Amino acid sequence: xxxxxxxxxxxxxxxxxxxxxxxxxxxIPTLVANYVPKNLNVEFQSENGVLGMxxxxxxxxxxxxxxxxxxxxxxxxxxxxxxxxxxxxxxxxAQKVDLTILGAMEVSENGDIASWKIPGKMVKGMGGxxxxxxxxxxxxxxxxxxxxAGESKVLKECSLPLTGVNCVKKIVTELAVMxxxxxxxxxLERAPGVSVEEIRNATEGRLIAEGEIPEMVID
Amino acid sequence: MIDKRVKNAQEAISGISNxxxxxxxxxxxxxIPENSINALVESDVKDLTCISNNAGVDDFGLGLLLYxxxxxxxxxxxxxxxxxxxxxxxxxxxxxxxxxxxTLAEKCRAAQAGIPAFYTPAGYGTEVAEGKEIKEFNGKPxxxxxxxxxxxxxxxxxxxxxxxxxIFKGSARNFNFPMAGAGKITIAEVEELVEPGKLDxxxxxxxxxMIQRIFQGEKFEKRIExxxxxxxx
Numbered sequence: 001x002x003x004x005x006x007x008x009x010x011x012x013x014x015x016x017x018x019x020x021x022x023x024x025x026x027x028i029p030t031l032v033a034n035y036v037p038k039n040l041n042v043e044f045q046s047e048n049g050v051l052g053m054x055x056x057x058x059x060x061x062x063x064x065x066x067x068x069x070x071x072x073x074x075x076x077x078x079x080x081x082x083x084x085x086x087x088x089x090x091x092x093x094a095q096k097v098d099l100t101i102l103g104a105m106e107v108s109e110n111g112d113i114a115s116w117k118i119p120g121k122m123v124k125g126m127g128g129x130x131x132x133x134x135x136x137x138x139x140x141x142x143x144x145x146x147x148x149a150g151e152s153k154v155l156k157e158c159s160l161p162l163t164g165v166n167c168v169k170k171i172v173t174e175l176a177v178m179x180x181x182x183x184x185x186x187x188l189e190r191a192p193g194v195s196v197e198e199i200r201n202a203t204e205g206r207l208i209a210e211g212e213i214p215e216m217v218i219d
Numbered sequence: 220m221i222d223k224r225v226k227n228a229q230e231a232i233s234g235i236s237n238x239x240x241x242x243x244x245x246x247x248x249x250x251i252p253e254n255s256i257n258a259l260v261e262s263d264v265k266d267l268t269c270i271s272n273n274a275g276v277d278d279f280g281l282g283l284l285l286y287x288x289x290x291x292x293x294x295x296x297x298x299x300x301x302x303x304x305x306x307x308x309x310x311x312x313x314x315x316x317x318x319x320x321x322t323l324a325e326k327c328r329a330a331q332a333g334i335p336a337f338y339t340p341a342g343y344g345t346e347v348a349e350g351k352e353i354k355e356f357n358g359k360p361x362x363x364x365x366x367x368x369x370x371x372x373x374x375x376x377x378x379x380x381x382x383x384x385x386i387f388k389g390s391a392r393n394f395n396f397p398m399a400g401a402g403k404i405t406i407a408e409v410e411e412l413v414e415p416g417k418l419d420x421x422x423x424x425x426x427x428x429m430i431q432r433i434f435q436g437e438k439f440e441k442r443i444e445x446x447x448x449x450x451x452x
Contacts, residue, residue: 047320048246049390059448064249064441065377065389071247071300071444082389084396085246085272086328089321093339112344116317123308123317124299130347131321134340165344 001193002174007218008142010035011189012101012172015140021045023092023132025102026070028142032101043080045097047128049088052080069128089128093135100136102129104143104168106158109205111168111180113141114160126163133164145173145202152204154178154185175199177216184208189216220415223383223407223433228258231406231432235264235371238291242327242367242398243271243281244374247300247444250391251280252375252408254436260284268292270367272323272394274304279442285313294367296320300444319347322364324394329366330401331429336365372402375436376425379409380416383430384423392424400429408436 003011009031016022016032018040024030033053036042044053046068053068054075062073076082091097106114113133116126133139146152154171171178176199177189184206190199196209225231232255235241245251256275259267260283267290274295275282282301284290292314298304307313318326319341329337338361342348352363374395377388385407387395399405407425412435 046390048249048393056447056449058451062443062446062448063389064443065391067247067249067390067444071249072447073443073445074447076389082387082392084387084392085320085324085394086397089324092321093341120309123305123315125295125297125317126319126342126347127297128320130319130345131339131341134319134343162345 001191003191003218004174006031008172008174010218011177011216012140012142015170016040016042016099018042020098021051021096022099022101023047023097023136025129027103029101029103030070045091047088047092047132049083049085050074050076050080052077054080089131092131095135095137097136099138099140100132101140101142102132104141104153106153106155106160107141107143107168107171108155108158109180109184111166112158113163113168114158115163117161119161129163133167136167139168140170140172141168142172145175152202154203154205156205175202181208187213189214191216192218220382221427222381223427223430224381224412225432225434227434227437228254228408231255231408231434232258232262234404235259235262237264238266239370240268240270240368242369242372242402243269244393244395244398245280246272246390246393248276248280248442250375250387250393250395251275252373252406253280253440254408254438255373255406256280256283259289260287263289265289266291268294270294270323270327270369272296272320274298274301276300276444277303279440288312292316294318294323296323324397326364326367327394327401328397330368331397331399334366336363338363367401369402370404372398372400372405374399374405374407376407376409378411378413378418379407379433380413380418380427381433382415383407383427383433384418385409385425385430386418386422387424396424399425404431405429406431407433409433410436410439
């Protein structure tokens with residue numbers, strides 16, 4: 001069974017360790033915060049100038065001045081702080097943020113990522129993604145393995161305009177967990193009931209599957 | 220105390236003329252100088268180049284200036300919330316310079332701090348780097364980016380005093396902070412304008428020297444783009 005978006009987020013939440021500062025992108029990455037165990041001390045950074053992001057506010061307590069990078073109303077936890085955009089990207093460039101989780105349209109086997117533009121069709125802009133991927137030391141991509149047309153998004157080379165080069169470390173899709181290595185996409189885990197063959201068929205880039213590949217544990 | 224007060228938004232934007240470059244603070248709709256934007260919409264000034272992280276939504280913020288075709292060129296990092304923007308861009312009516320958000324913020328900060336240019340790794344290997352000088356530092360390629368040169372900066376703060384000192388609230392500090400003083404003239408609109416001495420000098424985010432004109436906005440709608448809540452249970 002392929003994972004749901006929530007299950008992808010749940011699997012990625014296992015990559016979040018105690019003491020980490022984490023930046024979550026828009027979409028599936030935002031959901032990761034819901035699954036990080038409460039006993040871990042983790043602070044979420046939002047690039048618009050928030051550290052120590054909390055859950056959504058209770059109804060009636062929304063504050064137009066407290067939002068996340070997805071423009072959603074949020075809260076701030078005790079110990080949190082607000083700062084300006086230049087300072088925010090300063091802490092990103094200076095690698096103070098330990099883990100960056102973001103979405104993508106394509107990832108290539110050397111770790112290139114494309115996520116911001118489909119020429120002639122869709123241009124939303126790169127937002128903070130180019131700054132994040134150029135500087136972050138640990139980047140995990142959360143995305144679907146194939147696009148709506150059924151074409152692989154896990155590629156030999158990206159076909160869309162790039163967001164960054166040689167930067168992605170790991171990918172979690174509805175089918176698999178893969179690590180980017182000098183030899184290609186190393187298959188680490190497969191979704192429960194999904195075969196290596198199915199993953200290989202959905203992967204255009206070089207997939208390395210050595211020995212028994214364990215199933216993901218999603219509780 | 221040097222008094223920076225002007226009467227209202229109309230007086231604050233006087234001098235902004237066709238073809239000028241403006242910086243406008245805010246992230247999404249959070250912390251945008253909405254009174255000044257409304258005054259610009261009424262003024263019919265056109266051919267503006269606007270530097271702003273986003274372009275508002277169709278019927279609020281910079282979207283209003285776009286709708287009236289007062290903007291010739293938009294410099295932003297993310298414009299996904301605005302359908303009219305996308306239409307004007309794809310049809311070629313509007314010039315667009317998409318810039319990585321951290322680079323955009325730093326180009327403002329550099330202007331604010333009197334630094335003409337800087338190197339950043341953001342955008343290396345992408346179309347953002349095309350035609351730009353590349354230099355390696357510590358084995359990593361960086362792109363040369365220049366400070367913005369804007370005629371006016373327009374920022375929004377929570378509280379301000381007659382001297383132009385500003386305090387921001389929550390995540391509305393965003394681009395308002397690095398844009399304050401980055402343009403040749405900076406206009407600040409505030410929710411609450413107080414007498415000098417009422418703000419604690421220890422808590423001032425932007426000192427008044429960066430601000431030339433300040434006024435209390437007549438009305439703040441402070442529209443929420445994505446109202447997300449949880450229920451008590």
